[in-house]
Amino acid sequence: MKAVTVIPLTRDSLALRDMPKPSPGRGQVLLRPVEVGVCGTDKDIIEGRYGAPPPGEEYLILGHEALAEVAELGQGVDNVGVGDLVVPTVRRPLTCTLPINELDYCPRGTYAEHGIWYLHGFAAEYAVSDARFLVRVPKEIRDVAVLTEPLSIVEKGVDLALRLGKARFTSWSPRRVLIMGAGPIGMLALMVMRLRGFTDIVITATRPYDSLKAKLARDLGAKYVNVNMDQVEGEFDIVIEATGSTAAAYEAIKHLGPDGVAVLLGIYLDGKNVNLAPLLDDWRRNKLIIGATNASIDAFRAGVEDLVKAKFEFNGWVRRLITKEVTLDEYEYAYSWGHDDIKSVIQITPL
Ligand code: BGC
Numbered sequence: 066m067k068a069v070t071v072i073p074l075t076r077d078s079l080a081l082r083d084m085p086k087p088s089p090g091r092g093q094v095l096l097r098p099v100e101v102g103v104c105g106t107d108k109d110i111i112e113g114r115y116g117a118p119p120p121g122e123e124y125l126i127l128g129h130e131a132l133a134e135v136a137e138l139g140q141g142v143d144n145v146g147v148g149d150l151v152v153p154t155v156r157r158p159l160t161c162t163l164p165i166n167e168l169d170y171c172p173r174g175t176y177a178e179h180g181i182w183y184l185h186g187f188a189a190e191y192a193v194s195d196a197r198f199l200v201r202v203p204k205e206i207r208d209v210a211v212l213t214e215p216l217s218i219v220e221k222g223v224d225l226a227l228r229l230g231k232a233r234f235t236s237w238s239p240r241r242v243l244i245m246g247a248g249p250i251g252m253l254a255l256m257v258m259r260l261r262g263f264t265d266i267v268i269t270a271t272r273p274y275d276s277l278k279a280k281l282a283r284d285l286g287a288k289y290v291n292v293n294m295d296q297v298e299g300e301f302d303i304v305i306e307a308t309g310s311t312a313a314a315y316e317a318i319k320h321l322g323p324d325g326v327a328v329l330l331g332i333y334l335d336g337k338n339v340n341l342a343p344l345l346d347d348w349r350r351n352k353l354i355i356g357a358t359n360a361s362i363d364a365f366r367a368g369v370e371d372l373v374k375a376k377f378e379f380n381g382w383v384r385r386l387i388t389k390e391v392t393l394d395e396y397e398y399a400y401s402w403g404h405d406d407i408k409s410v411i412q413i414t415p416l
Contacts, residue, residue, distance in 0.1 A: 068189030070124040076113040087193040089139030098187040100211040102130035103409040128188030129180035130214040142196040151199040152213040169359040216368035217360035222328040239302035244268040246308035247278040311337040323350040
């Protein structure tokens with residue numbers, strides 16, 4: 066079968082290779098991936114900074130954001146059926162003993178991740194997954210369900226921000242929201258905050274005011290700021306950092322108002338140093354900083370629910386986040402990044 070592969074920690078090793086078709090063991094299912102999304106973590110892996118192959122193998126099949134169809138059931142599987150549409154979670158326990166809904170808190174080294182660490186991903190004609198980690202997806206969101214995995218991280222971050230913010234004092238009532246970055250994570254954060262009833266939202270990026278990103282932001286009632294031209298004014302109750310840049314993470318903390326909560330959703334591997342000292346005195350204003358880069362299976366389910374709601378409330382808006390769709394043979398184009406891209410998707414098996 067065809068699969069998009071890399072030799073982890075080796076630059077320029079990205080290639081479409083012929084790999085053996087896997088077969089499902091006990092408790093596993095054979096998946097036919099329908100679509101796979103591409104994200105910044107794939108870039109880090111392709112550029113040789115991140116990732117590991119399955120033990121004893123040379124190649125790693127990429128792709129951790131997937132929508133798939135169940136093709137075959139291994140022995141003992143009764144939670145899904147052949148033909149179901151599913152989104153697999155990414156992280157799986159190796160020696161981690163936390164309950165299934167808390168695997169996002171497994172210590173480093175105690176887990177594997179599909180398409181990232183020690184387990185093949187889903188950018189292939191077939192893949193296998195443990196059946197316990199599949200989230201069923203209703204057919205009505207089939208056109209956007211590939212966004213469930215990145216959305217799960219946003220769901221976790223927003224849920225933590227709202228719950229932990231309130232846990233400090235019950236009258237905490239956030240109103241102003243700043244979202245830094247208008248890529249998939251930033252845009253999905255905008256969607257979730259609108260679904261949670263927030264109306265005072267500023268979202269930033271480096272694209273012009275007539276770009277698709279700016280239009281998408283305005284179409285959902287947010288104020289767009291092009292940070293190449295203008296500055297963000299004021300302080301915010303919730304700041305969501307969705308660029309993955311260390312400098313932006315610093316700005317996120319700087320823009321926090323009293324009692325504010327910052328949610329850092331990036332993986333900050335750019336090697337830049339920032340000096341936090343000027344911000345430390347601000348600690349007296351009760352700020353809270355939280356981070357999230359992996360989410361529980363319940364956060365995936367919350368993502369599916371929100372995609373269903375957004376489908377009806379925002380009338381095709383979510384679908385516009387998918388700006389590049391390519392076939393498996395055109396995989397190289399999917400893994401090239403332009404500033405106007407939001408989500409690139411490889412279509413593997415059309416339904
Ligand atoms: C994935 C997460 C994963 C993280 C770190 C992210 O891109 O969405 O599932 O835990 O990378 O490997």
